[in-house]
Amino acid sequence: MTVLVSPSRGSSLWQRWRFHLSALLLILPIVFTPAYLRDTGLFDGVDDKTRLGAHEIGEFAVGPWSVRLAESWTGKPGFEGRAGYAKEFTMALCSACIDSVRAAYLRVGKPRNVRTAGALFSGAPYRQTAEIRIPERATADDLLWLTLEGWDGTLHQTTIPIRIASPAMTAWLDKRRR
Amino acid sequence: MDKALHRNEGLENRTAPARSSRARFWFVIHGWLALPIWAFLFFVCLTGSIATVSQEIVWLANPVVRANAPARDAALLSYDEILAAVEREVPGARVRSVSRPVKSIFALTVQVTRPDSSIARLFVNPYTGAVQGERGAFDFQEFVRALHGWLLLPFVGGFWIGWYMVSALSIPLLGSLITGIIVYKRFWRAYLRPRLRWNKGKRIFWGDLHRLAGAWSIPFIAIMAVTAGWFLIQQILNDANVSISTAGMPLVVARADVPVTARGEPAARINLEQAAEAVRSQLPDLEPSFVGLPSNAYDHITVGGRGNYPLLFESVDVNPYNGKVERTQRVSDQSALELVTGSMRPLHTGDFAGLWLKLVYLAFGLLLTALVFSGMMVWTKRTAIKTVKIVRQRRQARLELEAAE
Numbered sequence: 001m002t003v004l005v006s007p008s009r010g011s012s013l014w015q016r017w018r019f020h021l022s023a024l025l026l027i028l029p030i031v032f033t034p035a036y037l038r039d040t041g042l043f044d045g046v047d048d049k050t051r052l053g054a055h056e057i058g059e060f061a062v063g064p065w066s067v068r069l070a071e072s073w074t075g076k077p078g079f080e081g082r083a084g085y086a087k088e089f090t091m092a093l094c095s096a097c098i099d100s101v102r103a104a105y106l107r108v109g110k111p112r113n114v115r116t117a118g119a120l121f122s123g124a125p126y127r128q129t130a131e132i133r134i135p136e137r138a139t140a141d142d143l144l145w146l147t148l149e150g151w152d153g154t155l156h157q158t159t160i161p162i163r164i165a166s167p168a169m170t171a172w173l174d175k176r177r178r
Numbered sequence: 179m180d181k182a183l184h185r186n187e188g189l190e191n192r193t194a195p196a197r198s199s200r201a202r203f204w205f206v207i208h209g210w211l212a213l214p215i216w217a218f219l220f221f222v223c224l225t226g227s228i229a230t231v232s233q234e235i236v237w238l239a240n241p242v243v244r245a246n247a248p249a250r251d252a253a254l255l256s257y258d259e260i261l262a263a264v265e266r267e268v269p270g271a272r273v274r275s276v277s278r279p280v281k282s283i284f285a286l287t288v289q290v291t292r293p294d295s296s297i298a299r300l301f302v303n304p305y306t307g308a309v310q311g312e313r314g315a316f317d318f319q320e321f322v323r324a325l326h327g328w329l330l331l332p333f334v335g336g337f338w339i340g341w342y343m344v345s346a347l348s349i350p351l352l353g354s355l356i357t358g359i360i361v362y363k364r365f366w367r368a369y370l371r372p373r374l375r376w377n378k379g380k381r382i383f384w385g386d387l388h389r390l391a392g393a394w395s396i397p398f399i400a401i402m403a404v405t406a407g408w409f410l411i412q413q414i415l416n417d418a419n420v421s422i423s424t425a426g427m428p429l430v431v432a433r434a435d436v437p438v439t440a441r442g443e444p445a446a447r448i449n450l451e452q453a454a455e456a457v458r459s460q461l462p463d464l465e466p467s468f469v470g471l472p473s474n475a476y477d478h479i480t481v482g483g484r485g486n487y488p489l490l491f492e493s494v495d496v497n498p499y500n501g502k503v504e505r506t507q508r509v510s511d512q513s514a515l516e517l518v519t520g521s522m523r524p525l526h527t528g529d530f531a532g533l534w535l536k537l538v539y540l541a542f543g544l545l546l547t548a549l550v551f552s553g554m555m556v557w558t559k560r561t562a563i564k565t566v567k568i569v570r571q572r573r574q575a576r577l578e579l580e581a582a583e
Contacts, residue, residue, distance in 0.1 A: 019213055019214060019216065019554065019557070019558060020216075020217055021214075021217075022215040022216065022217045022218040022219075023218070023221075025217075025221075025329075025343070026217075026221055028329050028330075028331060028340070029325055029329045029330045029331075032329070032330045032332065033330055035330075035332055036321075036324060036330040037315065039332060040315070040320070041315055043297070044296060044297040044298070044315075045295050045296040045297060046296055046315055079419075080419070081419025081421075099444055100442045100443070102444075102475045103474055103475045103476065120430075120474055120476060122473040122477065123274070123291065123473055123474075124272035124274060124290075124291030125272065126272065126292065126294070127291045127296075127297065128473075128474070151438065151439045151443060151444055152438060152440065152442035154442075
């Protein structure tokens with residue numbers, strides 16, 4: 001029995017190109033360039049709609065002052081090892097209160113005093129960020145407590161429901177509870 | 179197979195008797211380490227070479243990042259004068275940090291937050307304080323670094339796949355280096371009598387280039403493979419939430435040190451010249467090239483720069499209300515592991531001794547890129563073709579055998 005074997009077109013293509021296939025990895029940076037540019041833009045607040053962060057939650061009155069609050073990124077909380085899970089928020093002080101607010105703090109649940117007021121915001125008054133810890137027992141029905149401390153030592157607080165502040169964190173907390 | 183490998187070596191000992199099977203084994207390993215990923219490795223080496231001088235490329239392309247002196251004897255502005263100049267030109271903007279490369283051709287980079295909540299990096303003339311321009315939405319330097327370092331891939335579920343893909347290349351790189359040294363007998367002859375035969379056909383040319391570039395780049399490849407390997411280990415440790423820092427808890431200004439003001443206006447802070455004075459008394463050798471302004475009422479003024487050990491930055495934190503130095507992070511304060519870790523990035527990028535070293539890194543980076551390409555050419559032009567031929571011959575022989583039956 002005689003069998004005539006000639007390499008098929010497919011196999012010769014394979015022979016020819018198999019060592020160059022890793023070039024296909026270069027599709028990745030091409031695909032992710034728009035996402036990269038969007039993320040760097042988000043980081044710098046270059047876009048009007050996402051000036052403070054990926055999700056602007058709204059403006060909140062805190063005593064005589066007011067702030068705008070945003071989720072920096074619209075993802076679920078990230079795992080930080082021993083510190084547990086954490087989530088970043090961005091805040092801007094109203095232009096009239098820049099010089100009277102000394103510090104701002106954010107946490108899940110009511111603080112007992114200013115030393116437990118939560119994560120301290122860092123940055124310029126127009127854009128400061130704080131990464132808050134998510135306690136083990138936290139639920140999606142809990143409140144975020146925002147504490148502002150004046151240069152004269154006065155404290156003012158307000159609360160924002162997690163359900164309003166962050167849909168992603170709400171979904172994550174609901175899932176974790178189940 | 180035997181013959182193919184033999185032809186393939188093209189090494190100096192062609193006259194030697196049949197090579198030991200161990201040498202042949204290493205040769206095959208050397209060939210296969212990078213071949214399947216050569217295009218990816220080539221891309222990473224090329225973008226890395228460009229990244230080395232990306233800042234200089236921007237300097238050539240964009241006049242606003244240059245530090246042109248208005249006169250030959252013009253004096254550099256002090257940090258306080260820089261802040262005043264920025265306030266004059268961009269009213270209301272809050273300065274977060276000032277980077278001032280010492281004796282540099284580059285303008286100062288001043289990071290500010292504007293009243294509209296956006297962040298900008300301003301290029302400020304260090305002599306006149308003129309804001310010459312700002313970094314655009316697309317920054318070539320950052321883009322090339324991101325392209326080289328993680329292929330622009332985002333974090334997915336806290337896992338940085340792009341970083342792993344690139345830093346894992348350190349394994350085939352290190353393997354190629356070691357096996358290359360093993361199979362290239364008496365490689366040092368390439369230092370004494372370099373040979374590049376460009377007129378004897380492609381195979382000879384690419385083979386000569388591969389050996390020549392390889393031998394000359396041994397130290398450079400070793401640096402790249404080890405530093406990149408360390409980046410891989412560091413990311414693994416990071417993802418496993420293992421910390422090697424001895425810096426301890428973030429430093430905050432004591433609550434008692436932050437004045438309460440009766441009328442509710444911000445408490446007075448020292449100026450940057452006073453902060454610099456405090457730093458000078460503490461670390462006289464430090465050449466301050468970076469000043470970070472307090473990012474909230476409980477934060478310090480941070481002054482950083484290079485001391486006597488060129489690879490690492492040292493920094494000093496100054497209490498902005500009373501001018502006390504509350505923390506110094508000297509090279510000598512760091513653990514051996516931190517010293518090694520901190521030295522890896524400057525060693526990888528070559529950005530610690532000036533332009534000349536960057537150009538050396540660029541040259542060797544391009545040589546490494548050529549090495550990857552020539553390795554592929556050698557392999558596909560010789561061994562792969564030979565291998566295919568041998569496989570075909572064997573198949574033919576088998577078929578003939580079958581036909582005979």
